[in-house]
Amino acid sequence: MTWFTWRQFRTQTWVTVAALVSLGILLVVTGRSLAHAYASTIAACHGDCAATMRQFVLQARNGTNGTVYNLTIGVMYAVPALIGLFWGAPLFAREFETGTHHLAWNQSVTRTRWLATKLAVVGGAAAATVGLLSWAVTSWAGRVDSAAADRITPLVYGARGVVPIGWAVFAFALGVTLGMLIRRTIPAMVATAVIYVVAVTQIPRPRLVPAVHINRPLDMYSTSVMYNNETHWVWADPNNDIVPHDAWLLANRSVTPSGKWFNGPVDPGHCSDMDACTQWVGTLGLRQDLTYHPASHFSPLQWTETGIFVGVAALLVGFCFVWTRRSTR
Amino acid sequence: MTGPIVQAEGLTKRYGRRTALSDCTLAVPPGKVVGLVGPNGAGKTTLLLIAVGMLRPTAGRIEVLGSLPAANAAQLAKVGFVAQDTPIYAGLTIADHLRFGAHTNPGWDQRIARDRIAELGLDPAQKAGKLSGGQRAQLALTLALAKRPDLLVLDEPVARLDPLARRDFLRSLMAYIAEHGASVILSSHLVSDLERVCDYLIMLMASRVRLAGEVDDLLASHFRLIGARRDPADLPAGCVVLDESHTDRQSTLIVRSTTGIDDPSWTAEQLSLEDLVLTYMAQTIPAPQPALETTR
Numbered sequence: 001m002t003w004f005t006w007r008q009f010r011t012q013t014w015v016t017v018a019a020l021v022s023l024g025i026l027l028v029v030t031g032r033s034l035a036h037a038y039a040s041t042i043a044a045c046h047g048d049c050a051a052t053m054r055q056f057v058l059q060a061r062n063g064t065n066g067t068v069y070n071l072t073i074g075v076m077y078a079v080p081a082l083i084g085l086f087w088g089a090p091l092f093a094r095e096f097e098t099g100t101h102h103l104a105w106n107q108s109v110t111r112t113r114w115l116a117t118k119l120a121v122v123g124g125a126a127a128a129t130v131g132l133l134s135w136a137v138t139s140w141a142g143r144v145d146s147a148a149a150d151r152i153t154p155l156v157y158g159a160r161g162v163v164p165i166g167w168a169v170f171a172f173a174l175g176v177t178l179g180m181l182i183r184r185t186i187p188a189m190v191a192t193a194v195i196y197v198v199a200v201t202q203i204p205r206p207r208l209v210p211a212v213h214i215n216r217p218l219d220m221y222s223t224s225v226m227y228n229n230e231t232h233w234v235w236a237d238p239n240n241d242i243v244p245h246d247a248w249l250l251a252n253r254s255v256t257p258s259g260k261w262f263n264g265p266v267d268p269g270h271c272s273d274m275d276a277c278t279q280w281v282g283t284l285g286l287r288q289d290l291t292y293h294p295a296s297h298f299s300p301l302q303w304t305e306t307g308i309f310v311g312v313a314a315l316l317v318g319f320c321f322v323w324t325r326r327s328t329r
Numbered sequence: 330m331t332g333p334i335v336q337a338e339g340l341t342k343r344y345g346r347r348t349a350l351s352d353c354t355l356a357v358p359p360g361k362v363v364g365l366v367g368p369n370g371a372g373k374t375t376l377l378l379i380a381v382g383m384l385r386p387t388a389g390r391i392e393v394l395g396s397l398p399a400a401n402a403a404q405l406a407k408v409g410f411v412a413q414d415t416p417i418y419a420g421l422t423i424a425d426h427l428r429f430g431a432h433t434n435p436g437w438d439q440r441i442a443r444d445r446i447a448e449l450g451l452d453p454a455q456k457a458g459k460l461s462g463g464q465r466a467q468l469a470l471t472l473a474l475a476k477r478p479d480l481l482v483l484d485e486p487v488a489r490l491d492p493l494a495r496r497d498f499l500r501s502l503m504a505y506i507a508e509h510g511a512s513v514i515l516s517s518h519l520v521s522d523l524e525r526v527c528d529y530l531i532m533l534m535a536s537r538v539r540l541a542g543e544v545d546d547l548l549a550s551h552f553r554l555i556g557a558r559r560d561p562a563d564l565p566a567g568c569v570v571l572d573e574s575h576t577d578r579q580s581t582l583i584v585r586s587t588t589g590i591d592d593p594s595w596t597a598e599q600l601s602l603e604d605l606v607l608t609y610m611a612q613t614i615p616a617p618q619p620a621l622e623t624t625r
Binding site: 001003004007008098099100102103105106107108109110111113326327328 | 381382383384385399401402403405406408409410412413414416417418419420421425428429430432433434435436469472473476
């Protein structure tokens with residue numbers, strides 16, 4: 001059974017290996033140029049290195065290195081989805097569609113074992129592929145990420161660490177399950193794509209780990225006030241200096257004492273000139289409401305999200321076993 | 330194997346409101362080549378899929394070779410199945426298929442598989458997707474035979490084959506049975522396909538079992554009577570008229586009689602299996618199931 005699963009999966013395996021090797025070569029080659037840029041900027045810097053860091057990040061994210069940097073992010077987002085579509089959805093749907101499950105299920109191998117072998121071999125390959133890919137990309141981009149200090153911000157977060165593995169395992173299990181229910185390859189692929197995108201974009205990511213929340217009196221010296229004299233709306237934008245520069249800022253706004261977002265509209269009399277307006281806003285007892293994830297939340301967020309997706313994948317796989325048993329005898 | 334190879338009681342399969350098989354009760358004796366006939370949509374495929382554990386019945390019980398269909402690996406090893414349209418893996422070679430069979434069946438006989446492929450003149454390196462319909466059916470049959478099953482279940486195996494491929498397929502099936510012995514159930518909507526091979530007949534009509542019995546018994550108890558025109562009511566007792574047609578001078582009857590016809594005013598002819606089945610297909614009155622009574 002293992003041999004046969006491998007035989008059916010052989011073409012995909014070679015394509016994947018070829019793609020991984022090509023990307024690996026690209027990363028090794030550009031990694032050297034990146035290391036060189038690092039050595040000539042940050043490593044050579046003493047004292048205040050903020051400007052040098054910016055210079056390095058600029059070098060890393062432009063030109064050839066920049067193309068590779070953007071490519072790796074694209075690859076990290078695309079591969080889990082592609083695994084769901086091209087490895088997961090057709091795994092059973094194609095057998096049902098062509099009737100070959102009649103052949104597969106009538107050899108001397110129980111349907112449970114057939115299912116278990118296929119899921120273990122292909123699902124294991126999916127996790128291993130994305131794990132290897134994520135490890136390579138995360139190491140390649142390590143210096144850029146620490147210089148840019150944006151590892152936890154949404155776009156970079158999803159292209160690093162263990163989260164892509166969780167997504168891939170989920171996408172695979174989702175594809176397999178939908179393929180088993182829909183029994184036709186193309187519709188199963190479409191359904192997988194839709195549900196996968198919804199799941200990955202709609203998971204309440206900022207709430208997976210409690211964020212840091214600061215609520216303090218609004219400091220008018222560091223708040224810029226804007227007024228629209230047609231709608232009479234007024235905004236007070238507080239400074240976010242107290243948020244570390246490597247954090248993921250979720251919200252920074254001024255709120256009324258009762259906790260509502262402050263945006264007016266106001267009596268135009270208060271805001272005929274901006275100084276008076278600012279002074280008046282300062283008398284309202286507004287507070288600054290700040291929510292963010294510091295860089296230290298990167299790992300807890302990654303592991304929590306991965307755990308959730310792997311957990312859902314396990315439930316889907318369990319469902320596949322029950323479904324196979326109940327729909328046959 | 331002395332018990333029935335298939336024993337079904339009240340077997341029913343419904344898909345929503347549509348009933349594919351209703352209240353099917355059967356006991357098929359071992360060592361037979363069983364022909365399962367009936368018009369398209371009569372429930373033949375449903376019955377066979379239940380028997381190999383590909384479908385779950387809505388109600389009723391079925392045992393195949395003494396246990397539930399597809400209950401475990403040992404049960405799966407005892408039953409060989411060739412599904413309708415003889416599915417194969419189009420992207421894999423013939424050799425891959427044989428290797429698949431060898432890897433997944435403890436009783437696999439590589440010699441049978443290899444010899445059959447050689448006899449058919451097929452190249453093991455050929456992709457199965459490139460085979461003709463007849464070759465494809467032969468490959469599917471090879472997989473089912475080489476696992477050395479006690480029971481072979483074939484669903485419309487020759488329906489899509491041309492007459493020559495049809496004859497070759499049935500010939501190789503019969504050659505295997507003659508050499509290795511196995512019970513066979515094969516379905517067809519054409520009785521003529523089965524006439525030469527089967528010695529037991531099950532007929533399904535509109536999701537119900539219409540007729541079941543040994544072919545010899547069925548043939549020995551049905552006659553076409555031809556004689557001078559008369560009222561069919563004056564036939565001897567025990568004679569049931571299944572069909573009648575009259576011209577001005579002559580009456581032709583098709584009757585079932587277990588005692589035989591000794592009235593010299595009738596010319597009694599044996600029916601062919603095809604005529605017998607067609608007669609029952611045209612009938613609406615329920616038919617008794619003589620063989621079922623005797624095997625119980």
